[in-house]
Amino acid sequence: MGRTPCCDKANVKRGPWSPEEDATLKSYLHTHGTGGNWIALPTKAGLRRCGKSCRLRWLNYLRPDIKHGGFTEEEDNIICTLYVQMGSKWSAIASQLPGRTDNDVKNYWNTKLKRKLIAGKVCLKKLNDNDTLPSTPLLTQKAQNLDFLVSQNQNSMPNLSTDACSEFNIDEKNMGFGLIHQFYSPQVKEVGASSRNNNHNHNHNPLVSLSQEGSSISDSSSIAVDNKCVLLPEHVGDHESTEQVLMDFGFEFPYDLTNNLNCHEKFGELFSPSGYPEWVDFSYVDIKPHLLNQN
């Protein structure tokens, strides 16, 4: 069966937009708006285009508030910081950059920025141990008028894509973790209950969230992540350097680094012979990205 196509592909024009088409679309939208229906729009506007194509053209190119041209250093920093925190949530990242589109940001990241980052030419915002998470993070704030909502939603989990994972070159621990050390804000204050390290006072462990308490998630078989914590599996103590690394990851630890196929295997080797396939259960995590402009 399959999904019904959004338009008759045989009768719509594809490929680059001509200036005339741009003008037609712009003029129509200026006069009528979208009418809440992009699919019907091209017919009304007299364009032989798919509605989705019209929408994309408008959002990515014709909108009057679109910023064309090179990205600033500040924008680089914001993109990198948010990417490290959220992964490839391009629309969310773009929403923090006025005039930039998700497509722009995505292209920029894929073609230039990630190389720049690897080369160490981008300076990420870092937070100190004493820094607290904002009560009204940019993203949740933004979500009031945008679609993106960061909350108890697995789709919003911080992650690094496979791509990012390979970029960080997990095989070459020194280089990869070095980068991650550089990227991630040091928000982990303690390592949770199962660590062999008795220096941690688990009775007063502030890291166990309410949502975690009473959950069925075993702290010996999960990395439990609260806003500020990473609970390591029991066996991790055998790998002190790894533990240290995880501690440095802080909340923003990219769960895809462990969940991801390639990376999971590699981290599995590091952390546990069993690989802890059940590790990743972040459904109770409330993501609170750092406020970027806390100068």
Add this chain to the structure above:
DNA sequence: AACTCTGTCAACCGCGCACGT
């Protein structure tokens, strides 16, 4: 000059989600 390689970016594709019926 011709060809190949590489980088860039606009556009497309397919999926998940929200919403209306």
Add this chain to the structure above:
DNA sequence: TACGTGCGCGGTTGACAGAGT
């Protein structure tokens, strides 16, 4: 509740331009 439809998103593709050989 189930289904259909449209929207929004992230991943991918492909055309083009410029650099390199």
